[in-house]
Amino acid sequence: TIKIGYLAEIGLDIIFQKLTTMYYAAAMAQDEINAAGGINGKKIELVLKDAYADQALIEVEAYKNNGINLIIGPAFSSTTIKIADYAINNNMLIMSYSATSSAISNLSDNDLIWQTATSDLYKGKVAADYLYEHGKRRAAVLYRDDVFGQGLTDAFQTDFELLGGSVVKNIKYPVDGINFSTYDFTSEISQLFSNGDIDVLYFVSFDSDFIRACEFLKINPSFIAQKPQVVLAEDAEIEKLVENIAPTITEGMLVFEASALENDPNRTNFDRNYTNKFQIDPPSYAHEAYDAVYLIAYAMIKANTTDSAIEIAEVLRAISGSDESITDETIININEFEKAKNILISNGNIDYNGASGEILFDNTGAPGVATYNIWEIVNGIGIKISTITIMQGK
Structure with a gap:
């Protein structure tokens, strides 16, 4: 064998x-x-x-x-x-x-x-382009303190700011040895709003830590007052998010999902x-x-x-x-x-x-073509609002 x-x-x-x-x-x-x-x-x-x-x-x-x-x-x-x-x-x-x-x-x-x-170099660009095109200008990012979290955060910030937007706050949270069922996100959530008003909150998280963070987000006075767009950068089950997160957060939330072309x-x-x-x-x-x-x-x-x-x-x-x-x-x-x-x-x-x-390996050894579905949660239901395909160098 x-x-x-x-x-x-x-x-x-x-x-x-x-x-x-x-x-x-x-x-x-x-x-x-x-x-x-x-x-x-x-x-x-x-x-x-x-x-x-x-x-x-x-x-x-x-x-x-x-x-x-x-x-x-x-x-x-x-x-x-x-x-x-x-x-x-x-x-x-x-x-x-x-x-x-x-x-x-x-x-x-x-x-x-x-x-x-597909590399997060593509995912960060797709999110930055979409949010900027839809009027978002001031973002705050909460991200996992690991190579995935840092890499996607850097990619998103680079492209968002090249377009003319501003990432006013990047806040990381620990992941090694952390039990997210009991972790207290109070400090990290508060810091997201410490540099003035924001119109988008970009979470570079897995669903388990994201759900826990939202327990603290829903009671944060600045979030309640400003109502920024909430975006989850990583794939997640919409039903799980709706079941475990307050509707004041999930309503209008965007989730970016890596996918093949529809009907492939x-x-x-x-x-x-x-x-x-x-x-x-x-x-x-x-x-x-x-x-x-x-x-x-x-x-x-x-x-x-x-x-x-x-x-x-x-x-x-x-x-x-x-x-x-x-x-x-x-x-x-x-x-x-x-x-x-x-x-x-x-x-x-x-x-x-x-x-x-399609694979089309690029010069880094990652797929050179990437397709993302963008889902919006409306009345507790995930609705696919856009499918975006991006190729190397585009």
């Missing part, structure tokens, strides 16, 4: 189920590839390990000692950064399925650190296959986990190696459709592994369009 590492922070109990169901998608890709004959007649095997806290680096070292040079994961940006140096120094390829921090995009990584989830047949087919197999809807980033397995598999065939991370990295842009020197690619959709394999074995070229949409 051909072994590929798979890292997920499954020791983090609060979202254990979500990380597990993301892995289901990768396992589904593994099973599909093996059912179609595998690679060079060999099956692939995902070796799942826990990447929570200090365990991540231990497992990466263990992968290396066992001859595994290709790793899908981990889920979090902070964990990806933590293992990056070891991976780079030991010629290992990392492809995270849900890490989005721009700090990853900016690494000097010898082209060994990749992301199938690959996403539709993936969703159907996943639901039929596991009897649940796919979670956020399941599509990106699925695509990571296929991208590495196709790159193995293209590079004619199953263990050289450097050689596999060299062809990832070619099989994702972003190598402009290649003009004769055949578009490959999901569930077309045999077709793609035959083309690659014959020295042909493919452009893999996955469950998450």
Whole structure:
């Protein structure tokens, strides 16, 4: 068998189920590839390990000692950064399925650190553009004190201020070792309003910490008086927000969701296959986990190696459709592994369009095209008010 590492922070109990169901998608890709004959007649095997806290680096070292040079994961940006140096120094390829921090995009990584989830460089720009176009000029940001929070905050602030807006306050809150069910956000919430009136509150948070922060926001006198637009930068279940947050906050709230284009047949087919197999809807980033397995598999065939991370990295842009020197690619959709394999074995070229949409890896190793749905909560119901697609350099 051909072994590929798979890292997920499954020791983090609060979202254990979500990380597990993301892995289901990768396992589904593994099973599909093996059912179609595998690679060079060999099956692939995902070796799942826990990447929570200090365990991540231990497992990466263990992968290396066992001859595994290709790793899908981990889920979090902070964990990806933590293992990056070891991976780079030991010629290992990392492809995270849900890490989005721009700090990853900016690494000097010898082209060994990749992301199938779109970089926050794009998400920050989309949010800044949308809010400025809709009349917002003075923003305050509450963000997680980690590489994800800092990276997205920096991206949003840079673009918002380039447009002519002003981020009047950036306030971070701790995340390491914090139990958000009891954390007191009183100080952070008060500081958001300490530099005068604001018309938008931008939260770079996960849903659990955001919900807790809103308990303190709803009773803050400045929030009650100013009524700024509340924006959640990260994907979240609208129903969960409505159930757990006061309507004085949720009414008119915006949520930015990374997505494929609406009615994309690959996403539709993936969703159907996943639901039929596991009897649940796919979670956020399941599509990106699925695509990571296929991208590495196709790159193995293209590079004619199953263990050289450097050689596999060299062809990832070619099989994702972003190598402009290649003009004769055949578009490959999901569930077309045999077709793609035959083309690659014959020295042909493919452009893999996955469950998450087009990939088109950019020069940082992240998808070069990003699509975001913008949801507004109205009367307790999420309404999709806009879909925005942005490409590298646009």
